[in-house]
Amino acid sequence: MEMRKLGRSEIAIAPLVLGGNVFGWTADQATSFSILDAFVDAGFNAIDTADVYSRWSPAGAGASERVIGAWLKASGKRGQVVIATKFGMEMAPDRKGLSARYMVAAVEESLARLQTGYIDLYQAHCDDVATPQEETGEAFASLVRAGKVRVIGASNFDAARLTSANALAEKNGWPRYETLQPLYNLYDRAAFEGELAAACAVGEISVIPYYGLASGFLTGKYRSEADLAKSPRGRGAKKYLTDRGLRILAALDTAGARLGATPAQVSLAWLMAKVTAPIASATSVAQLHELMAAAALKLDDKAMAALDAASAPLG
Secondary structure, eight states: OOEOTTSSSSSEEEEEEEEEEBBBBBBBBBHHHHHHHHHHTTOEEEEEEEEETTSSSSSSSSSSHHHHHHHHHHOOOOOGGGGEEOSSSBBBBBBBOOOHHHHHHHHHHHHHHHTOOOEEEEESSSOOOOHHHHHHHHHHHHHTTTTTTEEEEEEEHHHHHHHHHHHHHHHHHOOOOOEEEEEESSOOOTTTTHHHHHEEEEEEOOOOOTTTTTTGGGGGGOOSGGGGSEEEEEEEEGGGGGGGHHHHHHHHHHHHHTTTHHHHHHHHHHTTTTTOOEOOOOOSHHHHHHGGGGGGGGHHHHHHHHHHHHTTOOO
């Protein structure tokens, strides 16, 4: 299995990250355990979650971390995995943001739910302009010194704030953001490509995008309004049912037919050629095996060019 470094750190991950947002939501604990076992047994190692998963469901916030924690305890595989979690999104009106006070509380709660003594990659889930970056940077440094966090990352930051945070870290000898977790996939390209991608390249920041399959749209599962009812997550794919979205699906179909791969595999392989490792979630072991096969799929120049052209951002 090819391993890719996270920024300038010593942590290396396989080119696909397992998204934990479905654990305890659309995947119950038993199914989640099976998915996690199959993922690690196949040679992959990075699992991404967040304290807020899944606040929007009956399971509530913290559900994903609790499932992963129960699996870590039952499986004994803590040493085989890179656990990435996030904080900062609103858990309650008084529980959000990147202040030092809140970070100290949030990390302890995540550690307890995950049933582990340390988090490999602790990420700011969103920017917080109300908190000075100096305060956030110093607080992260304290967690790393205490051994509770190995490296840190950012999610949903713009180029200027990512760059300024890492400049402060360098100036003060604090840990730098080694990763960025942006929205990026074959459909959602415009927000990342450009200044943000350039900032990551110059800063040697690894990119681990979320919604790698555009809420399932890039699997080809949703091709009409009627298809949206196929899954609880179908509503999220509705915005992709555009002329451009259908052109992307056609390009995926063409490349997949020639290379013997599914649309999901081609989509993820395209991302793997662009970034460190996309995040994708699965609600069954069969679905997971389809996604993992993308790591062995190398798209040729013809496929990459056709996908680039079909998905070129408008305007």
